[in-house]
Amino acid sequence: MYEGIRSPVIHAPKTLSEFAAIAWRYPQATIWAGGSYLMSQSEYYPSEIKDGIIDLGGMEELKKITRNDRFVEIGSMVTASQLLSAGKLVLPDILQETLRTLASQIVRRQVTIGGSLCVPDVRLSLSTTLAVLDAMAEIKYYQGGKVSTHWIPISKLYDREGKLLLGEQKALLTRIRIGLEYGDYQKIVTVEDPIRSTDECVIVAFQAKRSQNSLNKVQFCITFPSKAFHISKDLESKLSGMTLPIHPERVNTLSYELVTELTKMHSAISDLQLERGRRIFESFLHELNAKSLSQ
Structure with a gap:
């Protein structure tokens, strides 16, 4: 089945200087870290790999x-x-x-x-x-x-x-x-497996600082693994400085602004992914509201 396919040459640098020498001599070599992603590809190995593999495992x-x-x-x-x-x-x-x-x-x-x-x-x-x-x-x-x-x-x-x-x-x-300075509200939500269910997966990360029921330094990123990596500076700016609790109608409006922004910039995202992302984003704001009311 694998007749004619040779094992690739493995380069094993121990230092950054050795890596530089190998990279200069073999510019097309594949860099190998842990290999978890490369080996998960269905037709990755065995294959013809030009210039071999640079294994980073020995670089302390x-x-x-x-x-x-x-x-x-x-x-x-x-x-x-x-x-x-x-x-x-x-x-x-x-x-x-x-x-x-x-x-x-x-x-x-x-x-x-x-x-x-x-x-x-x-x-x-x-x-x-x-x-x-x-x-x-x-x-x-x-x-x-x-x-x-x-x-x-x-x-x-x-x-x-x-x-x-x-x-x-x-x-x-x-x-x-x-x-080492970061917000006191931090949240990461992943729906579906990004490798096995790439086309359905949504990943949303959010952090903010809260001070006297006011949001500050809001940072927000939503990822659709093979389709989009999106940071909304507009929404971050709107949320930073807002007073908690945020009115439910305003929360709803902001979540649909996110959908509009994503739809305009990323045509490949499915309706299911958009709705998942919207609801996750909404859930963060509702949780912030609940925390502000319980203080």
């Missing part, structure tokens, strides 16, 4: 978690399981919840933070959550034997359809940075 400098008074930095080869175990005292609740629901316990041991963020054509819950947390990604670009380093907001890593925007150059996501 990409497996570090560090923090100071302002932010925590997470290496791209840290697994979801490792981060969940090590970060309980420093990570925001919304990120812990995202990691817990990212996959089964077994798969979480394999899924890497960088790998999840760099799936080329499907956006998952981690991207959605890190976008509302204003997380940054350190990206190293390799071209012509030269290396350049850029810090890019997670929210800017993808186009409006959710496709990865790292460009044509060889690139490596080496770590992410998350600030």
Whole structure:
């Protein structure tokens, strides 16, 4: 069945310098992090892979978690399981919840933070959550034997359809940075499995600060895994500064403004996904109302 197909060459750098040398010599090599997404593709392996595979598993400098008074930095080869175990005292609740629901316990041991963020054509819950947390990604670009380093907001890593925007150059996501100041209301909701039920799945993340029954610094991202990665600056601006509780009619109006915005910008989203996204968004505002009335 696999006659004529050879096993790909495996490159195994131990340092970023070794990776740079390999990337320069083999620019078409496939980068392998945890492999959980690549190996889930029905016709991925065995296959002819030009320039082989660069296995990041031996790069210890990409497996570090560090923090100071302002932010925590997470290496791209840290697994979801490792981060969940090590970060309980420093990570925001919304990120812990995202990691817990990212996959089964077994798969979480394999899924890497960088790998999840760099799936080329499907956006998952981690991207959605890190976008509302204003997380940054350190990206190293390799071209012509030269290396350049850029810090890019997670929210800017993808186009409006959710496709990865790292460009044509060889690139490596080496770590992410998350600030330690975030809202006291955080929520992430995922409906359907983003891999098994991609066309029905909706992922919504929301965070805000509450001060004297007023909403501040609202951040909101809604993802339809293979169709859209949407951040509504207009709705964030309207919600920031609003007094709680928000009148139910206003909540309803805002939710339909979201639907109108999504329909205008993303034609591929189904009516089912739109309604799911609208209701999830509404539920956040109703919950904020309930919390304000119970204080």
